Amino acid sequence: xxxxxxxxxxxxxxxxxxxxxxxxxxxxxxxxxxxxxxxxxxxxxxxxxxxxxxxxxxxxxxxxxxxxxxxxxxxxxxxxxxxxxxxxxxxxxxxxxxxxxxxxxxxxxxxxxxxxxxxxxxxxxxxxxxxxxxxxxxxxxxxxxxxxxxxxxxxxxxxxxxxxxxxxxxxxxxxxxxxxxxxxxxxxxxxxxxxxxxxxxxxxxxxxxxxxxxxxxxxxxxxxxxxxxxxxxxxxxxxxxxxxxxxxxxxxxxxxxxxxxxxxxxxxxxxxxxxxxxxxxxxxxxxxxxxxxxxxxxxxxxxxxxxxxxxxxxxxxxxxxxxxxxxxxxxxxxxxxxxxxxxxxxxxxxxxxxxxxxxxxxxxxxxxxxxxxxxxxxxxxxxxxxxxxxxxxxxxxxxxxxxxxxxxxxxxxxxxxxxxxxxxxxxxxxxxxxxxxxxxxxxxxxxxxxxxxxxxxxxxxxxxxxxxxxxxxxxxxxxxxxxxxxxxxxxxxxxxxxxxxxxxxxxxxxxxxxxxxxxxxxxxxxxxxxxxxxxxxxxxxxxxxxxxxxxxxxxxxxxxxxxxxxxxxxx
Ligand code: MN
Numbered sequence: 001x002x003x004x005x006x007x008x009x010x011x012x013x014x015x016x017x018x019x020x021x022x023x024x025x026x027x028x029x030x031x032x033x034x035x036x037x038x039x040x041x042x043x044x045x046x047x048x049x050x051x052x053x054x055x056x057x058x059x060x061x062x063x064x065x066x067x068x069x070x071x072x073x074x075x076x077x078x079x080x081x082x083x084x085x086x087x088x089x090x091x092x093x094x095x096x097x098x099x100x101x102x103x104x105x106x107x108x109x110x111x112x113x114x115x116x117x118x119x120x121x122x123x124x125x126x127x128x129x130x131x132x133x134x135x136x137x138x139x140x141x142x143x144x145x146x147x148x149x150x151x152x153x154x155x156x157x158x159x160x161x162x163x164x165x166x167x168x169x170x171x172x173x174x175x176x177x178x179x180x181x182x183x184x185x186x187x188x189x190x191x192x193x194x195x196x197x198x199x200x201x202x203x204x205x206x207x208x209x210x211x212x213x214x215x216x217x218x219x220x221x222x223x224x225x226x227x228x229x230x231x232x233x234x235x236x237x238x239x240x241x242x243x244x245x246x247x248x249x250x251x252x253x254x255x256x257x258x259x260x261x262x263x264x265x266x267x268x269x270x271x272x273x274x275x276x277x278x279x280x281x282x283x284x285x286x287x288x289x290x291x292x293x294x295x296x297x298x299x300x301x302x303x304x305x306x307x308x309x310x311x312x313x314x315x316x317x318x319x320x321x322x323x324x325x326x327x328x329x330x331x332x333x334x335x336x337x338x339x340x341x342x343x344x345x346x347x348x349x350x351x352x353x354x355x356x357x358x359x360x361x362x363x364x365x366x367x368x369x370x371x372x373x374x375x376x377x378x379x380x381x382x383x384x385x386x387x388x389x390x391x392x393x394x395x396x397x398x399x400x401x402x403x404x405x406x407x408x409x410x411x412x413x414x415x416x417x418x419x420x421x422x423x424x425x426x427x428x429x430x431x432x433x434x435x436x437x438x439x440x441x442x443x444x445x446x447x448x449x450x451x452x453x454x455x456x457x458x459x460x461x462x463x464x465x466x467x468x469x470x471x472x473x474x475x476x477x478x479x480x481x482x483x484x485x486x487x488x489x490x491x492x493x494x495x496x497x498x499x500x501x502x503x504x505x506x507x508x509x510x511x512x513x514x515x516x517x518x519x520x521x522x523x524x525x526x527x528x529x530x531x532x533x534x535x536x537x538x539x540x541x542x543x544x545x546x547x548x549x550x551x552x553x554x555x556x557x558x559x560x561x562x563x564x565x566x567x568x569x570x571x
Contacts, residue, residue, distance in 0.1 A: 001050050003027055010057060010066075019063035023053075026067040026089065033074040041148040048141060049073055055137040064089075065130045068096035072134055075101050099131030100138070102444055108160040109399035115163050117401035121393030122168065125444040132168060136177055139165045143184040158188035175331060182241035190244075197244040200254045208261050215312050216263060219280065223265075226279055231266040231325050238262070258287075258309055259319035266328050270295060273322045277306050280320060284310040287317060295323070303331055395446045408441050408466045414449040415470035422473055424451040437464045456481070458492050458568075459542035475544075492568065493522065494548070496538045496555060499529065499563040506560055510538065513554045517546045533562070539569065 006027060010020050030049050037045035053069035067089055074080045075097060086094035103126050108118060126132045143161055146154050162185045169178035187194040212235040223230055238246070238260050250256040267273055273295060287309035298304045305323035312318040323331070394402050394413055402416050410428030414421045427450040428435050441447065457474045465471045500506060507524070514521050525537040548566045555564045 001047070006050065006054070009054060013057050013060060015057070015063065015066075019066075022063045022089070023066050023070070026053075026070040026093075029088065030070045030074060033078045033080055037077060039145070039148075041145060045073075045077070048145075051141045052134065052137045055140065056134060059133065061130065061133065064092045065096065065134065067093050068100065068130070069134045069137065071097050072100045072138060076104060096128065096131055096134065099126050099128055100134050102126075103131060103135055105444065106164075106395075107399060108164045110159070117393060117403050118164060119168060119171075120391070120403065121395075121401050121443060122164065124391060124393050129172070132172065133174075136165060136169050136172075136174065136181075140177060140180060140184075143181060146184070146188070154188055158185040161185040162189055179239040179242070183239050186241040186244070193244055194240065197240055197247065200247070201240075201243060201260065211313070211316065212261055212263065212318075215318060218313065219263070219265065222279055222283060223276060226275065228272050228276060228279075229268055231268060233266070234264040236262055236264070258317050262319040262321060264321045264323070264328070266323060266325055268324065270324060273306055273324065276322050277308065280310060280322075281308070284312050286310050295327075303327075305331070392441055392443045394441050394443070397446060397448050402447070404441065405466060409437060409439055409464045410435060410441070410447060410449065411437055411461055411465045411474075412467045412470045413441060413447045415465075415473050416467065417449065419473050421449050421451055422470060423457055423477055424453060424455045425457075426450050426452040426455040437461065459544050460547065462544045463547045492542055494540055494542060495567050495569050496540070496551065497565050497567065498536045498538075498555065498561050500534050500536055501532055501560045501562065502534050503560050506558070507536070509558045510536065510555065510561070513551065513558070514538065514540060516554070517543060517551065519543050519546065519551075 003024060007020060007024070010023060015023070027050075031046050034045040034049070039045050039048060049070050049072060052072065053066050056069040057066050071085060071089070071093065075082065075085070082094055082098055085097050103122055106118065106122050106125060108115065123132065126135070139161060142157065146157060149157070161181050166178050166181040166185070169175070169181060216233050216235055220230060220233060238257075243257065243260065246257050247254065254260075265276060267276060277291075290307070290309040292307040295304050295306060304327045305321045308320050308322075309317055310320055390406050392404050392406055392408060394404065394408075396402065396417060400417075402413055404412055404416060410430065411422065411425065414425045414428070425437075428437070428439070429448040429450065430439060430441065430445050432446075457477045459474075459478055461474050462471060465474060498510070507526075511521060511524075519540050521538055521540050523539040525535075525539075527535050529535050552564055552566060555561055
């Protein structure tokens with residue numbers, strides 16, 4: 001696609017000059033970066049970011065998000081530096097592109113028990129909801145073009161789509177995107193079930209469509225009589241994957257599924273919605289117990305509409321949804337519907353949008369039940385995903401997700417994987433590099449724990465452990481060692497070795513440092529180094545919560561102590 005054509009689409013979506021100018025720059029930048037690259041289908045690569053960014057633009061998101069969508073693969077595929085993106089397009093675009101690049105590394109590896117953590121990790125790593133939306137549009141386009149890939153890869157991507165991306169779209173209320181993702185993945189992941197479902201439904205397909213068309217015309221005529229203007233009337237068959245899931249819940253009995261066909265009536269005002277419900281019920285009898293008023297009582301995620309089942313012409317059960325245009329857009333695009341490009345959006349919707357943002361936030365919070373109540377106080381920012389800000393999600397080399405509190409270190413990670421791994425940890429690699437035990441892990445990091453058979457926890461590990469699980473294990477190990485082994489042998493001991501100029505009261509000052517920390521001195525050695533200098537060596541047992549640096553600093557402050565070192569002793 002050439003720029004002229006792309007620009008035309010942006011203009012149709014009401015993007016203004018300023019936005020178009022920024023997006024154009026990104027369009028040309030991406031075209032240049034990907035110019036020698038092809039997709040697996042053989043088509044020029046640039047078609048992909050163009051398609052993704054247009055999907056984002058359809059949602060009328062801000063220019064920075066469209067820009068980031070155009071640039072989303074230039075770092076990963078073309079090795080363009082983040083610095084350059086920042087320089088050319090500013091901090092916010094760079095942040096979004098970096099977010100997409102980071103979440104790209106999160107992969108579903110078929111470990112079902114970890115999938116919920118994986119979704120959380122995805123959101124925590126993305127940091128910004130716009131990153132998630134770009135990624136969903138990226139995945140949607142990849143699924144639409146998945147057929148050219150080899151079977152193995154196709155299957156992996158489709159399964160990941162079902163397990164990771166479709167549920168994320170669902171959580172964000174982007175139900176149309178979710179339905180598309182599921183129906184694209186369904187035949188790849190479950191080919192037999194998909195075929196069977198299609199057969200079940202296909203039997204009456206022509207019939208159903210003719211029927212719906214006829215019913216639609218009848219409704220239109222009746223509403224016109226009452227002077228109610230319809231925005232549009234849509235009808236749809238339930239999407240395949242959701243039919244299959246519903247079949248599974250209903251003993252595979254297609255007759256038990258009432259909403260295989262549905263009609264959606266979109267009207268101008270809420271008042272018209274209620275009037276229409278009354279008119280419809282007067283003519284076509286409602287199925288008892290199925291009328292739901294989600295306008296007066298919206299679903300927790302903010303969804304609004306009137307739902308009913310009526311016995312339509314020929315006494316067939318039809319599901320009817322009645323709502324306004326706003327409600328319909330909302331249902332289709334969920335949270336994304338709120339971020340109308342400022343210039344294109346309506347001013348008077350602001351207040352309602354804030355309420356809606358709150359709904360969405362609440363939905364996510366419900367999903368995050370175990371952390372509810374402590375992370376979100378007043379921070380109801382719609383874009384920032386900070387419900388997880390007190391958690392980090394790190395990966396094992398095999399792709400298992402380990403969910404830890406912020407500030408956790410490789411020691412916590414090791415104990416959360418397995419107590420045996422913790423007890424024998426000798427070192428850690430974080431994203432391929434050796435990291436100290438005190439290293440604070442970040443979301444998205446891959447952590448490899450190195451172990452040695454003869455390696456054992458020492459009390460200073462307690463200084464680096466953040467989680468009560470790790471602390472508890474270390475303590476219980478230290479206790480075990482203390483009780484089971486002979487007190488002198490195997491107990492971890494340290495020596496503080498000092499070079500001093502002797503003076504009256506020096507030894508007393510030194511020992512008072514240890515007693516200040518509640519540490520018992522096990523032995524004191526002293527010897528002359530020269531006519532002026534002495535060496536004093538203090539043996540002591542470690543004490544939890546007293547890091548050696550504290551002891552060192554205090555000792556160094558003593559008059560006439562010139563040098564101090566602390567070493568573990570072999571006994
Ligand atoms: Mn991509």
